[in-house]
Amino acid sequence: MTRNPERGSAMLVTLILITALLSGAAVLVSTQLSANRSTDLMRTGMLSLDCAEAGLVAARPVVLANYARWAGSLGTGAEPSWLASAISHDLDGDGAADFVITLKDNDDELPPAANDLTHDNDLRIFIVARCIKYGEVPKEIEELVQYGGGGTCYQSQQGGCAGNGNSN
Known part of the structure; x- marks a missing residue:
């Protein structure tokens, strides 16, 4: 027998x-x-960016209304206590904070003075909103705001009271 x-x-x-x-x-x-x-x-990442933007929108009016408290809050890297209690940090209603707000000074010192991040000279600071809800892709947004102060409103002048206040 042979094998195939x-x-x-x-x-x-x-x-x-x-x-x-x-x-x-x-x-x-x-x-x-x-x-x-x-x-x-x-x-x-897009949801995290939206979260940071929502934090910035919530914090802007409170920060501008509390100009007198800026000095102790600049350059610390931590959220000011007066800001933490003034706005809700929970966007989705789960009981946990979704964003953190910090304040930092812009480069407003004139040479040869060194940049002092704890002191404001020009009524302008950065509001920094950081979303902490999404740990994998945290997003951070900064906005430069300027305190315009309140002025005297002269209704009888041209333009009335328009533009008298914070110009943000």
Whole structure:
């Protein structure tokens, strides 16, 4: 009895094809999972940016109304206590703070004086809003605001009382 030399070669070719197809499927699944992760990070990044913007919008009027308290709050890197109690930091109603607000001075010292981040000279500071809700992609927004103070309103002059106050 003689043995057929081609016996099993079809099985070997089939096994190689199945292995190639399975490895191709694994690459496709890996690529799709990577794309899903990237999309999720992009979406979370946009939500984090919206969260920081909402914090900035909530803090702006309170910061401008409390000019006298700026001096003790500049350059500390921590949220001022008077600001923490004045606005709600919970945007989604889950009971946890979603953003943190800090204040920092702009570069307003004239040379040769060194930049003093704890003292304001020109009535302008940065409000910094940082979203802490999304830990993977925290976003931070800064806005330069200027305290305009209140002035005397002369209704009978041209323009009336328009533009008399904070010009932000």
